[in-house]
């Protein structure tokens with residue numbers, strides 16, 4: 001009862017960790033396995049250790065046909081886990097596993113093979129671990145983890161294969177060969193921490209490759225090696241499994257199945273969490289920088305708005321003091337002032353945008369950016385060991401926006417590639433150059449009389465106090481009108497300015513390559529995966 005409960009908890013957790021589809025797939029494969037009447041023995045180990053050669057030898061010696069799929073060669077040879085019935089048991093041949101640190105990150109085939117083999121070994125009554133005479137190195141950790149998986153007595157068998165490669169020729173020095181075999185067995189027992197109850201066979205399934213790649217050799221080709229090749233003992237050990245209580249083996253297999261998938265999924269969830277946290281960390285740093293730059297932009301904008309008013313007013317006042325006041329004179333002096341203002345302020349904008357470009361370009365060179373792009377890339381990133389796509393599914397599930405954001409990130413990456421070092425602000429230069437012509441501003445001509453009058457008033461020498469007061473009032477009023485003209489001109493210029501500010505704001509936001517919504521999606525993912533990891537750890541501690 002408690003086992004059933006435990007299985008259910010494992011299954012529920014797996015649904016959460018690897019998704020419904022994968023969990024259903026696992027459930028289905030377990031059901032198929034559970035229906036097999038005969039016990040399943042699985043050959044498992046690194047590639048090229050002679051697993052398929054062992055299977056062929058057992059079949060040929062038992063007078064059975066060798067299925068077409070059972071091929072033998074010095075390359076990665078087996079790509080799928082397949083079953084063949086031998087002597088009261090079902091033999092499962094699997095692809096060779098690879099060292100996750102050496103082969104997996106680069107070699108997709110090695111990755112797929114390993115995953116297939118891992119799936120197969122999670123669905124077996126008996127495991128037969130096959131190693132070569134050099135003993136496991138790269139795959140040692142995977143084997144150690146497998147050995148810990150709760151094998152009931154008699155359900156774990158270890159084989160050192162191809163022992164004619166070990167350096168002692170049994171045809172000339174059988175004692176030397178046997179000594180060497182005994183030493184290897186002891187060494188392997190220590191290395192894989194195997195106690196005496198776990199049998200270790202030393203075998204030569206195809207002495208000096210006499211059968212080579214042949215699919216159906218005559219069994220007599222191995223007659224020369226039968227005295228020492230250990231294959232009849234191994235065949236007897238396998239056949240013995242068929243005489244055992246299959247129900248006990250099966251119950252243990254089912255329990256191992258869920259626990260082993262939970263363990264594997266937990267390992268990849270932990271790795272995923274680490275990547276997601278690194279990605280989030282980087283993303284939050286980018287957003288913080290972006291916010292600083294946006295607030296600098298706001299300050300610059302406010303200052304520019306204040307300064308334009310004063311500048312235009314000064315320009316008009318200056319033309320008033322000239323000898324002859326004309327519409328053209330005022331226009332050209334306003335034009336001049338505006339141009340100076342515009343060039344100065346736009347240069348400040350460009351500087352800001354360019355700083356943003358440089359900042360974020362630098363950020364893109366940091367490892368955190370790689371993590372981040374991987375998180376959003378639909379097809380990139382290593383597949384998790386248990387077959388799920390590591391991130392894309394998860395982030396895609398959180399929000400569609402996140403998925404589409406990949407395009408934006410990709411574009412930025414490409415832009416960064418196209419404009420290498422000289423591109424300090426390369427992305428922003430385009431914006432800086434575009435549409436930055438000085439805005440054309442029309443000074444209201446109908447206001448010219450007021451300005452001319454003002455000019456006249458300024459020149460007058462005032463004697464009479466009353467008249468002086470009236471003129472001062474008139475002058476103030478005219479000044480007001482002039483300020484109105486200035487305001488009008490400034491407002492016209494500010495329309496263009498507003499465009500520039502918004503374009504710069506967009507440039508800064510785009511340079512970041514990530515937006516708030518994406519950061520929120522990342523946060524949600526981190527929380528979700530963290531909760532899954534915590535629950536998984538709790539489950540494994542049962």
Ligand SMILES: Nc1nc2c(ncn2[C@@H]2O[C@H](COP(=O)(O)OP(=O)(O)OP(=O)(O)O)[C@@H](O)[C@H]2O)c(=O)[nH]1
Pocket residue numbers: 046047048049050051052053054071072073074075076077078079094095096097161162163164165203204205206207208209212213
């Ligand atoms: N010397 C010697 N070579 C062997 C023996 N058994 C197999 N080989 C050779 O070892 C190579 C690998 O054999 P396979 O049986 O294909 O190995 P595998 O473990 O099934 O390999 P994968 O399917 O890639 O995982 C082949 O070139 C075989 O001819 C043996 O007993 N002695």
Ligand SMILES: [Mg+2]
Pocket residue numbers: 051052053071072077078093094095096
């Ligand atoms: Mg093979």
